[in-house]
Amino acid sequence: MMERTSLHVPRSLPEEQGIPSAALIEFLNAVQERNLELHSLMLLRHGQVVAEGWWKPYASDIPHMLFSLSKSFTSTAIGFAASEGKLSVDDTVVSFFPDDAPEEIEPNLSAMCIRHLLMMGTGNDKDTTSSLHKSEDGNWAKAFLQAPVEHVPGTHFVYNSGATYMLSAILQKVTGQTLLDYLQPRLFEPLGIEGATWESCPRGINVGGWGLSITTEDIAKFGQLYLQKGMWNGKRLLPEAWIEEATSKQISNGDGGDSDWAQGYGYQFWRCRHGVYRGDGAFGQFCIVMPEQDAVLAMTSGTNDMQGVLNAVWDHLLPAMKPSPLSLSPDQDSQAKLEARLKALTIDHPRQQPDCSLEAAISGKEYELEDNDQHWTSFSVSFEDNRAVVVLSKQENEYTINLGRCDWVEGTTRLLQDEDKRVASSFTWLQEDTLQLTLRFIETPFGYTSRILFEGDTIVLNQNSNVLSDLTEIRGRVTELA
Missing domain, CATH: 2.40.128.20 (Calycin beta-barrel core domain)
Structure with missing residues (x-):
């Protein structure tokens, strides 16, 4: 595995990193044929950017709203806090909010730990987010703790953005900093991520489960940090054991099959088919980490067919990346076609009839x-x-x-x-x-x-x-x- 060595991710031709340019063209063709609206993509292999493109008017320097891909960054903050001894994943949730807990704490709520928030195994039967939004006093932590906990924590998966909010609230309790401020020197500055913004609740706590906005290259660098098991520029940012734990299956979320939403869930990361894991957000915001291929794919989108996007990756990109790091023979014709294609990407605006007598x-x-x-x-x-x-x-x-x-x-x-x-x-x-x-x-x-x-x-x-x-x-x- 090649580790990148500067804030600017180095660029390379696809063939130099063992990927045929023709495979990338096939991927772009599949995306177009299936009407999958991508806004950007950046593919890294062996620590090198081998393809990048933005569909005009989207552009490389414009941050993109990540929706639930934000969750993977929240999980990372908990990893930092745990490594610094500020908290343990086995700490109970109610212990951080003595003034907001119900007068009578039911056994399931009492047993809920940070670990259960991370794995979406809180025991709630449904997502608590709507309850948080409905809280009249803006106290989202109290609203979360008042919600019924019908199952024993750790036994029942429910995708629950309220659980991720509680991770942010706990982090702010133990550090005195917002999630965004806490991550600044630990993650964003080392990776060269500038200008990140994060939405907050009425009480000034970053919402955690959504609301982060950064650029496509920032997403790619985040994925590369995980691919490198927490190492960056020769320094360890996150413990390797945390990376392994966070990206491994912690709870079952379905029976597998052809769905990449039923392969198991880690700590705010989804397991995928083909030994891959990812962070993702609504409408196609992706950070896909492919350890066996030593590759990372970052994408932003505006699509409801997120499985279709992943299928295009599995069908066209994954099989083209051979295990050997040896470069392929140059294919100047395909390289030129790919370069032209990436530069010409655009979201079509209609050109029906330019003017009208009306x-x-x-x-x-x-x-x-x-x-x-x-x-x-x-x-x-x-x-x-x-x-x-x-x-x-x-x-x-x-x-x-x-x-x-x-x-x-x-x-x-x-x-x-x-x-x-x-x-x-x-x-x-x-x-x-x-x-x-x-x-x-x-x-x-x-x-x-x-x-x-x-x-x-x-x-x-x-x-x-x-x-x-x-x-x-x-x-x-x-x-x-x-």
Whole structure:
């Protein structure tokens, strides 16, 4: 196994690390044919980046929301704390929260340990996350401890983001630091991970189970640390025994078979087929570690078919990586094709009909919207050259978005989650009376497409998402002048 030796991961041609460029092209073909929306990928073998690509408008320097891939970083923090003697995985959960525990502590809750939080074997019959969000006083730890514990801890697997939150809360109790601050000198700085952010609960505790945002290369470096069993630049960051324990099967989560969600679960890591393990997050955020192949694959995505992504890896990449570290003969033709393909990756924006005679008639008109689940109250669009400017009002707030004509225009908006998020936007005309707006929130998996039908003084606005199933239809009418 080759250990990387600097903050910048070295680059190499695939054949130099024993992977045919043709296999990577086949993987990209499979992803495209199956309509699997990847946003980025980075493949490392023998400590070298052999392929990397971002589907425009996503880019290498833009952090991506990890969702539950955050859990593997939370587990890592517990590994650091255990190695420093700040806690033990056999410490009971209630011992850290004497003021928040129920007056009568049931035996199953009393027996619940940090180990059970790590392995998703808390004994809860269902995920506690909704109970945490519903807590009126914002005390998520208390809400977790009030939840029923129907099973003996360690005997029953339930994927439970509330359990990961409790790991973060315990860490903050014993260190006096948030999860993010605690990991800064221990993990992020040694690996050269800069600008990481993590969502917090109402009481200022990082949520742990989701909410971390970092770049694709940062994910890859994290996986490489685990592949190297805790070593980085000749220094040991994490004990090898912790790495082995965290990535081994700690609890059964199904009967195996063809599902990579039923191969066993470690400490916030999933076991996979083929001797592989991974951290992952909703909509296709992946850190896949392949010990037998001495490889790591980091990916960000916006897809609901996460098993399809893994199947493409197993079908095309895994068998192409031979055990021998010897390089393959150069394949300059395939290398050139792969390089061109990776540079040209893009999320297609529609180019149906670039302009329309209707633009002059509707430009700048404000449409009052009927009551809707999005709480939008008005809509307007103005056109100038190769730009459109959309203004959406939502209760007391007004949101302005610039869009490119059949091209991406980048900016920021508070439209998503009411906090500043980068957005890439484009517009096109599908027909003479139908405008399509495409918004890509490029720090997240989420993309939205709105189709607006103009009929005289009225509009019908339909919106859908690349990963969310809800379809919104809103009607509106030109605002009457006072």
